Amino acid sequence: MDKSLTMPISGAAISGPAGSRLEAGPQGKRPRKVLSSRNVIVYGALGLAALYYLLPLYVMVVTSLKGMPEIRLGNIFSPPMEITFEPWVKAWAQACTGLNCDGLSRGFWNSVRITVPSVIVSIAIASVNGYALANWRFKGSEIFFTILIVGAFIPYQVMIYPIVIVLREMGLYGTLYGLILVHSIFGMPIQTLLFRNYFVSLPEELFKAARIDGAGFWQIYLRIMLPMSLPIFVVSMILQTTGIWNDFLFGVVFTRPDTYPMTVQLNNIVNSVQGVKEYNVNMAATLLTGAVPLIVYFVSGRLFVRGIAAGAVKG
Amino acid sequence: MLNNVSTRTQSSVSIRELSLSFGSVKVLENLNLDIHDGEFLVLLGSSGCGKSTLLNCIAGLLEPTEGQIFIKDKNVTWEEPKDRGIGMVFQSYALYPQMTVEKNLSFGLRVAKVPRDEIDRRVARASGILQIEPLLKRKPSELSGGQRQRVAIGRALVRDVDVFLFDEPLSNLDAKLRSELRVEIKRLHQALKNTMIYVTHDQIEALTLADRIAIMKSGVIQQLDDPVTIYNRPRNRFVAGFIGSPSMNFLKGELAEEGDHTVFKTNGVSFSLDGYDASEPLKPGRQVILGARPEHIKVDGDITGGEIHEAVVDIEEPMGADNLLWLKHAGHVMSVRIGGARRYAVGAKVRLAFDMSMASLFDAGTEERI
Numbered sequence: 156m157d158k159s160l161t162m163p164i165s166g167a168a169i170s171g172p173a174g175s176r177l178e179a180g181p182q183g184k185r186p187r188k189v190l191s192s193r194n195v196i197v198y199g200a201l202g203l204a205a206l207y208y209l210l211p212l213y214v215m216v217v218t219s220l221k222g223m224p225e226i227r228l229g230n231i232f233s234p235p236m237e238i239t240f241e242p243w244v245k246a247w248a249q250a251c252t253g254l255n256c257d258g259l260s261r262g263f264w265n266s267v268r269i270t271v272p273s274v275i276v277s278i279a280i281a282s283v284n285g286y287a288l289a290n291w292r293f294k295g296s297e298i299f300f301t302i303l304i305v306g307a308f309i310p311y312q313v314m315i316y317p318i319v320i321v322l323r324e325m326g327l328y329g330t331l332y333g334l335i336l337v338h339s340i341f342g343m344p345i346q347t348l349l350f351r352n353y354f355v356s357l358p359e360e361l362f363k364a365a366r367i368d369g370a371g372f373w374q375i376y377l378r379i380m381l382p383m384s385l386p387i388f389v390v391s392m393i394l395q396t397t398g399i400w401n402d403f404l405f406g407v408v409f410t411r412p413d414t415y416p417m418t419v420q421l422n423n424i425v426n427s428v429q430g431v432k433e434y435n436v437n438m439a440a441t442l443l444t445g446a447v448p449l450i451v452y453f454v455s456g457r458l459f460v461r462g463i464a465a466g467a468v469k470g
Numbered sequence: 471m472l473n474n475v476s477t478r479t480q481s482s483v484s485i486r487e488l489s490l491s492f493g494s495v496k497v498l499e500n501l502n503l504d505i506h507d508g509e510f511l512v513l514l515g516s517s518g519c520g521k522s523t524l525l526n527c528i529a530g531l532l533e534p535t536e537g538q539i540f541i542k543d544k545n546v547t548w549e550e551p552k553d554r555g556i557g558m559v560f561q562s563y564a565l566y567p568q569m570t571v572e573k574n575l576s577f578g579l580r581v582a583k584v585p586r587d588e589i590d591r592r593v594a595r596a597s598g599i600l601q602i603e604p605l606l607k608r609k610p611s612e613l614s615g616g617q618r619q620r621v622a623i624g625r626a627l628v629r630d631v632d633v634f635l636f637d638e639p640l641s642n643l644d645a646k647l648r649s650e651l652r653v654e655i656k657r658l659h660q661a662l663k664n665t666m667i668y669v670t671h672d673q674i675e676a677l678t679l680a681d682r683i684a685i686m687k688s689g690v691i692q693q694l695d696d697p698v699t700i701y702n703r704p705r706n707r708f709v710a711g712f713i714g715s716p717s718m719n720f721l722k723g724e725l726a727e728e729g730d731h732t733v734f735k736t737n738g739v740s741f742s743l744d745g746y747d748a749s750e751p752l753k754p755g756r757q758v759i760l761g762a763r764p765e766h767i768k769v770d771g772d773i774t775g776g777e778i779h780e781a782v783v784d785i786e787e788p789m790g791a792d793n794l795l796w797l798k799h800a801g802h803v804m805s806v807r808i809g810g811a812r813r814y815a816v817g818a819k820v821r822l823a824f825d826m827s828m829a830s831l832f833d834a835g836t837e838e839r840i
Binding site for chain 1: 526529530531550551552556557558560561562563564565566567568577578581582625629
């Protein structure tokens with residue numbers, strides 16, 4: 156039996172046995188010019204912006220690897236002729252701040268002892284706050300939330316003196332615990348907002364299903380909500396780690412010289428008015444201080460973007 | 471609107487004078503509903519009519535402003551959802567994404583600290599009934615929509631409850647799966663004989679599944695009856711228009727007397743109302759709406775009796791099994807359902823007759839059935 160008889164439509168559509176039905180002219184995917192004006196503008200602008208941000212970093216890195224004689228030549232953009240790690244070692248272990256001459260290492264460990272507990276405490280409390288505000292609407296919860304958000308807009312400086320008095324009365328002034336407490340409280344508004352918006356974006360029916368299954372406040376939080384919230388925890392952790400690590404104001408106000416966080420110590424090294432300005436040591440010290448938030452971001456950056464997107468779509 | 475007085479021992483779920491408002495918005499108002507033991511009740515209505523709100527009240531997920539809810543003759547108005555003896559299936563499945571199917575099924579039992587072997591027994595039974603045994607080790611993300619909804623039903627099943635609540639369970643599925651699962655839910659009800667309350671906006675689901683349908687509008691139950699009665703004897707114009715696809719034809723006119731017959735007059739044409747089963751005397755001069763379903767208007771060869779009129783074919787819509795004719799007559803355009811094999815040309819003249827025993831008359835003012 157002739158195939159074209161059983162399939163009249165396709166049979167009629169094919170013009171010849173070998174025939175291609177294509178005509179001369181546009182076909183398939185439309186070609187795009189690589190060097191179109193659009194591409195040049197977009198990539199040009201991106202490239203310029205990247206250069207603008209990377210140039211200072213480049214200067215810092217090369218300066219930190221030069222010896223002082225080479226720096227005095229004044230070519231700040233030239234790569235080091237003789238690479239030396241001496242300034243890094245000095246910044247970490249020997250640079251003097253006040254009476255201590257054990258470098259930034261002391262400040263680094265102080266910062267770790269401040270940041271880790273502050274991040275854990277603030278995230279633990281803020282996530283429960285956010286969960287309660289999102290799923291267990293209670294009388295006055297909206298007002299509570301509003302007050303909390305307003306708190307995020309009050310300048311820190313206004314509250315420093317009262318907090319100093321409160322900490323003194325509590326016997327926590329000058330201790331790491333006092334600073335941890337302050338960081339945890341000041342992180343609360345924005346962290347709670349973050350978690351609330353994320354939990355609001357999770358399907359409400361999941362929460363309802365868990366309630367019908369008999370789970371209570373903590374069981375729903377720990378067994379249903381927590382396992383679904385890794386991205387927002389990562390976002391929160393990055394924001395808090397970066398914020399607390401980079402904090403200078405609270406660090407300088409609420410601690411004593413032997414408990415200064417890294418940022419305060421860096422300032423004391425860089426801004427010391429006595430002796431020779433050791434630019435290479437200063438650069439190395441700055442890079443060391445900035446390394447922690449940078450590493451945290453690079454390690455969990457992908458989750459960060461996911462979490463931000465998840466929280467931003469709804470809520 | 472309805473006050474179904476029933477004996478207390480018969481009802482599985484009893485809702486008494488229930489009201490719920492969000493601020494100044496009244497979603498449910500003085501609602502009474504008694505659902506019998508083992509009954510499949512469908513709450514039907516368009517979105518925003520309060521049907522899901524009512525279901526959430528029964529589940530205990532929303533607190534009523536006033537009124538009481540009884541389940542199995544126990545006042546559960548203030549009880550927690552888990553203590554009400556209900557299982558619920560949601561539109562979006564609401565499976566816990568990080569747990570396997572097995573863990574999803576057993577979560578409620580584990581929370582309630584049911585012994586391990588009892589959990590295994592119940593999970594095995596539920597997964598056997600729903601034929602989801604091969605899926606037990608999978609995560610919800612690895613399941614298709616139909617499988618997910620089956621697991622969601624299973625989660626209600628393992629709880630060994632008296633009452634099942636379904637909140638538009640099939641609305642997220644495609645048409646083919648929807649009709650398949652619809653049959654399965656019906657089979658499940660026949661096998662389990664539990665009370666089931668099922669919320670939907672899909673009239674086909676309502677008509678096919680329900681023992682009784684409660685049609686809701688603006689928080690009020692418009693009619694509570696079995697599907698056949700709802701379809702054939704709608705209590706008011708809203709119910710008549712809501713149920714049935716293509717929709718019922720509505721003709722505005724008035725009652726009149728011609729000889730010893732009562733007739734329906736519209737645009738100067740009169741239709742004999744012989745055979746119409748009226749619940750009150752048909753007084754001449756009353757403004758009324760005549761409702762007739764497309765299949766209750768007969769054309770040409772289908773006519774078995776009654777008064778014959780002549781109409782003109784306006785549009786023809788062949789739908790495979792059926793053929794829908796839009797006919798012009800007496801200043802109205804009405805749809806008529808005929809067999810799919812019978813075709814008409816546009817403009818052709820046809821004879822038509824109303825089957826008045828299946829028609830509905832509504833008062834033009836109150837829109838209530840006469």
